[in-house]
Amino acid sequence: MIKFTFYLFALILIFAASRVITVKNPVHAALFLVLAFFSSAAIWLLLQAEFLAIALILVYVGAVMVLFLFVVMMLDINFSKLREGFVSHLPVAATIGVLILLEMVLVVWAWQKEIPEVAATVAEKPNTVALGEVLYTQYVYPFEIAAVILLVAMIAAIALTMRPHTRAKYQKPEEQVRVKRSDRIRLVNMPSESKD
Amino acid sequence: MVETLWILGKTLVQIVIILIPIILAVAYLTYAERKIIGYMQVRIGPNRVNFSAIPLLRRGRGLGQPIADTLKLLFKEIIIPSNSDRFLFVIAPILSIAPALAAWAVIPFADGWVLADINAGVLYILAMTSIGVYGVIIAGWASNSKYAFLSTLRVTAQVVSYEIAMGFAIVGVLMAAGSLNLGDIVAAQKGSIIHWFWLPLLPLFVIYFISGVAETNRAPFDVAEGESEIVAGFHVEYSGMLFALFFLAEYANMILISALAAIMFLGGWLSPFQGIPVLENLFSWVPGIFWMLAKMATLLFFFLWFRATFPRYRYDQIMRLGWKIFIPITLVWIVLVGLFILMKLPPWFVA
Numbered sequence: 001m002i003k004f005t006f007y008l009f010a011l012i013l014i015f016a017a018s019r020v021i022t023v024k025n026p027v028h029a030a031l032f033l034v035l036a037f038f039s040s041a042a043i044w045l046l047l048q049a050e051f052l053a054i055a056l057i058l059v060y061v062g063a064v065m066v067l068f069l070f071v072v073m074m075l076d077i078n079f080s081k082l083r084e085g086f087v088s089h090l091p092v093a094a095t096i097g098v099l100i101l102l103e104m105v106l107v108v109w110a111w112q113k114e115i116p117e118v119a120a121t122v123a124e125k126p127n128t129v130a131l132g133e134v135l136y137t138q139y140v141y142p143f144e145i146a147a148v149i150l151l152v153a154m155i156a157a158i159a160l161t162m163r164p165h166t167r168a169k170y171q172k173p174e175e176q177v178r179v180k181r182s183d184r185i186r187l188v189n190m191p192s193e194s195k196d
Numbered sequence: 197m198v199e200t201l202w203i204l205g206k207t208l209v210q211i212v213i214i215l216i217p218i219i220l221a222v223a224y225l226t227y228a229e230r231k232i233i234g235y236m237q238v239r240i241g242p243n244r245v246n247f248s249a250i251p252l253l254r255r256g257r258g259l260g261q262p263i264a265d266t267l268k269l270l271f272k273e274i275i276i277p278s279n280s281d282r283f284l285f286v287i288a289p290i291l292s293i294a295p296a297l298a299a300w301a302v303i304p305f306a307d308g309w310v311l312a313d314i315n316a317g318v319l320y321i322l323a324m325t326s327i328g329v330y331g332v333i334i335a336g337w338a339s340n341s342k343y344a345f346l347s348t349l350r351v352t353a354q355v356v357s358y359e360i361a362m363g364f365a366i367v368g369v370l371m372a373a374g375s376l377n378l379g380d381i382v383a384a385q386k387g388s389i390i391h392w393f394w395l396p397l398l399p400l401f402v403i404y405f406i407s408g409v410a411e412t413n414r415a416p417f418d419v420a421e422g423e424s425e426i427v428a429g430f431h432v433e434y435s436g437m438l439f440a441l442f443f444l445a446e447y448a449n450m451i452l453i454s455a456l457a458a459i460m461f462l463g464g465w466l467s468p469f470q471g472i473p474v475l476e477n478l479f480s481w482v483p484g485i486f487w488m489l490a491k492m493a494t495l496l497f498f499f500l501w502f503r504a505t506f507p508r509y510r511y512d513q514i515m516r517l518g519w520k521i522f523i524p525i526t527l528v529w530i531v532l533v534g535l536f537i538l539m540k541l542p543p544w545f546v547a
Contacts, residue, residue, distance in 0.1 A: 001200055027337060031284075034330070054319040062326025063356060066333065070352050073337050073345075126315040128376055173516060 006046055013039035026072045034065050051128040210311050214300055222447040223262035229500050230261070236504040272436035277339060280433065284338035289434065289441035292331020296448040299324035303455050304379045306465040306484035317378040318366060321456065325411065328449065329355045331442070332420075332430050339433035347429035350511065351413060351420040357518040358410040364526035365404035368397050369460045371533050372544065382464035387543060388471030392463040396536060396544045399529050401461040403522050405495070408453035410514070412446055414499055416506035417514055450499050451492065458491035 016035040023029050037060050044053035135143055227242065234241025245260035276285055302317040304310040314320060329352060336348025370376060372393055373384040385392045394401045410417040421429030431442045458464055465484030469475040509517070537545045 031334070050314070050316050051319070054316055054323045057323040058319065058326055062323060062329075062359070066326075066329055066352055066356055069333055069337075070349070073333075074349075128316055128319070171512070173513075 002046055006043060009039045009042040009046075013043065026075075027069065030065065030069050030072050033068075034061055037061050037065070049127055051131050207311070211301075214311060215297060218297065218300060218448060218451065219444070221451055222444055223266060225447050225451065225496065226265070226443075227259070227262045228496075229503070231258075232497070232500045233504045236501075266440070269436055269440040274436040274438055275433075277341070277433050279340045281338040281340070284334050285433075286438070288331050288335035288338055289438045289445070290331075291334060292328055292445040293441045293448070295324040295327040296445040296452065299452055302378060303452075304382065304459070304464065305488055308379070309485065310379060313377070313379060316376050318370060318376045318381075321378075321452075322363060322366065325449070325452070326359055328445065331445065335434070335442070336430040339430075341433050343426040343428075343432050344430050346426050347420050347432075351430060354413070354417065354420070354514060354518075355411055357515060358407040358522075361403055361518055361522035361526055362407040362411060364523065364530060365397075365400040365407065366460070368400040368526065368530050368533050369393060371530065371537065372397060378459050378464075382459055382466065385463040385466060386470070389463070389468045391471075391543055392461065392466070393544070394461040396541070397461060397529070397533065399525055401457070403526055404461070405453075405457055405498070407518075407522065408457065409499065409502060410518070412449045412453060412499075414446075414450065415503040416509050418508060419511050419514065422508060450496065454492045454495035454499070455488075457495050458488060462491045462495075464488055464491075 013036055016032045016039060019032040020029050020036065023032060037056060041053040041056045041061075044050075044056065231241040242258035242261040245258055245264045246255065247260050276282055299321050301312045302310065302314055302320050304313075332351045332355075333348055336344040336351075339345075369381060373381040375381060375384065413420045419425075421431075426432075431439055434442065465488040467476070467479055467482065467484075467487050469479045540546055
């Protein structure tokens with residue numbers, strides 16, 4: 001049963017991943033990427049890595065891809081221009097592709113030797129508990145350093161893209177909140193007048 | 197093989213047992229909404245459709261209205277705009293209803309009454325609710341309409357923003373309960389009404405509930421369907437049953453948010469009279485599910501009350517509230533909860 005489920009999701013994953021690069025419409029491509037994330041999360045669940053699987057859905061599907069789609073939908077992309085230069089870029093692209101493939105093969109090959117050990121430690125505790133214990137004790141410094149790097153990147157991204165408009169008018173909520181009736185309304189006493 | 201089939205069949209039956217009451221509750225929540233807002237505005241609300249065949253319900257004050265509405269929507273034509281992306285247009289409402297219903301798998305209705313008692317229950321719920329936004333995004337884009345698209349942009353930004361505040365509020369609950377399992381979270385609140393997490397986590401409770409209102413795009417955060425600006429929002433182009441699915445998803449999400457708030461902050465199925473000498477014994481015969489449903493109903497009433505009371509937020513104010521007020525408060529309170537746990541503050545953090 002597990003084998004059947006694995007092959008089912010693996011097939012969907014491969015199909016979705018290949019559609020990401022072959023489909024013409026960028027919004028469809030992004031949605032196929034979502035499907036690919038989903039299937040890989042399902043495969044992780046089969047490995048009893050429930051935290052990683054749910055985190056993948058929560059972070060990548062729930063947040064990153066939503067923002068990605070958001071941007072892709074608003075861009076007006078000229079497809080014919082994108083397709084130009086396919087041949088001239090091919091050598092560089094092919095080299096990178098082969099390199100990535102090699103790296104993946106190396107990683108998987110090296111990992112495959114140690115698989116029995118890993119699987120044995122996974123089953124002992126709930127995945128989330130085990131991860132939390134290791135992450136905040138043994139690996140606390142790498143974890144904090146990664147967090148700081150991410151923070152720096154976040155602030156840098158905001159600093160790089162923020163261009164204060166000189167002409168734009170901003171509301172100041174603190175002043176808006178403090179407004180009293182007497183600041184905005186002036187009662188004027190008008191004596192009644194006759195028509196002529 | 198036989199065993200697998202048996203488990204599959206059993207699970208299917210359990211799913212049906214959960215889903216049918218939810219769908220009925222959604223139908224009657226719309227009725228409750230129209231009635232309650234009606235009375236709040238000094239009118240009667242729907243009172244025409246009754247079950248005249250059943251003697252008790254002959255003067256049913258419009259109790260048949262939701263059934264009539266459903267039948268009407270079922271028989272209406274589904275119109276697919278000619279310039280839309282047909283496949284995505286049809287799949288969008290399905291993508292919005294599926295996670296809204298799937299999330300119910302881990303909700304415990306009473307002690308042990310849960311379909312899937314998984315360890316990472318809260319994470320699963322967070323994942324499911326974050327997927328729900330895809331239905332809206334795809335609907336807005338696939339209908340190829342300016343109004344729908346504008347609404348999609350609003351919803352996406354709003355939901356992603358409030359998800360962060362909501363997530364942090366939940367982090368506070370996880371710290372207090374020391375578990376990701378919803379059943380264990382309720383068990384951690386045992387004792388009395390004082391032991392429930394609403395008191396030590398009061399700011400998080402308020403933020404969670406308000407973020408929940410924003411997540412479900414309910415008034416006063418319903419800029420997604422601001423009638424005066426963008427007609428009806430992301431579902432302008434939808435009709436018939438496809439529209440009804442969006443409607444169903446919104447109300448199912450409201451009930452889900454209420455159930456979660458009841459479980460995480462109001463002690464789930466625990467009796468509010470626990471720990472009070474005489475009353476505790478007097479009410480000990482009441483089943484847990486009754487308290488759970490009563491708490492959910494109270495929270496749902498707040499949803500409807502908000503809608504009848506508050507004017508719609510301006511969009512920049514929504515963003516300000518989410519990012520500049522809620523997120524800092526939750527961050528500060530999480531640190532405080534950490535301190536409470538270190539200090540073993542009684543009666544909540546003694547264990």
